[in-house]
Each structure stands twice: as structure tokens, then as C-alpha cells.
Amino acid sequence: MSRPLPLLVLILVIAVFFSFTLIIKPVLSAEITIGHAIFNAECASCHVGGGNILIENKTLQTSAMKKYLDNYDTDPIGAIVNQIHNGKGAMPAFKNKLTKEEILEVGLYVFQMAETGW
Numbered sequence: 001m002s003r004p005l006p007l008l009v010l011i012l013v014i015a016v017f018f019s020f021t022l023i024i025k026p027v028l029s030a031e032i033t034i035g036h037a038i039f040n041a042e043c044a045s046c047h048v049g050g051g052n053i054l055i056e057n058k059t060l061q062t063s064a065m066k067k068y069l070d071n072y073d074t075d076p077i078g079a080i081v082n083q084i085h086n087g088k089g090a091m092p093a094f095k096n097k098l099t100k101e102e103i104l105e106v107g108l109y110v111f112q113m114a115e116t117g118w
Contacts, residue, residue, distance in 0.1 A: 035109025038102050042094065050118030054090050062114045081107035 039047075046053050050060040058068055066072045069079040084103045087093030094103060 034102075035105035035107070038098065038106050039109050042098065043106065046091075050113060058089075060110055060114055061118070065114060077107050077111050080110050084110075 047060055052058045052060070058064060062076075065076070065080070069076075069083055071082075072079040081103055083091065084098075084106055085093065085095045085100075094106075098106070
């Protein structure tokens with residue numbers, strides 16, 4: 001009679017896994033959609049398609065951001081968020097234009113797009 005307990009545990013683990021998958025994925029998708037909308041409104045004029053119309057080598061491609069964003073190798077999302085928040089060089093700071101949540105959403109969007117090659 002010891003077999004039903006492991007089966008019950010397995011069923012519970014599967015149920016929990018799928019419940020998290022069904023809850024978390026739509027939340028992340030919503031953030032990416034919001035980030036995408038903000039990116040299109042605020043960033044795409046200079047960074048269309050992950051490029052950079054002002055400084056050709058400072059694109060939003062992963063390989064480029066690793067070179068010019070401090071701490072990208074250890075905290076890529078934090079590095080992107082910092083750049084959006086504070087600006088640097090030709091890029092303006094958005095800390096007075098976007099909320100912290102909006103900056104994070106754009107940062108998550110940029111990171112995801114960079115990871116998938118825009």
C-alpha cells in the first residue's frame with residue numbers, strides 16, 4: 001500500500017508546476033507587451049530593430065551591450081535598467097519621464113529581444 005503516496009506526490013508536483021506555468025507565463029508576456037509598447041513610444045526612434053541610429057556600434061544586441069554596459073555580464077537586466085534610468089553619452093536619462101516600473105518593463109523587453117536576436 002506504499003505505492004499510492006509516491007503517485008500522489010507526483011500528481012501534486014505536476015499540478016503545482018502547471019499552475020505556476022499558467023500563472024507566470026502570462027504575467028511575463030504582459031510585461032513584455034507593456035515594455036514593447038513603451039519601447040516603441042520612447043526608444044524606437046533611435047533604436048529601431050535593436051540598432052542605434054546615432055552611434056552604430058552601441059546597439060541593443062547582446063554582444064554590443066556586453067562591451068559598453070557596466071556589469072552586463074553579471075546583471076544584464078540591471079545594467080539595461082541602469083542605462084535607461086540614468087542615460088549615458090548621447091542617450092538621455094528616462095528617470096524623470098518614465099516610472100521605475102515602466103523602466104523595468106522596457107529593460108525586460110530589451111533583454112528578451114537581445115537574447116532572441118531582435
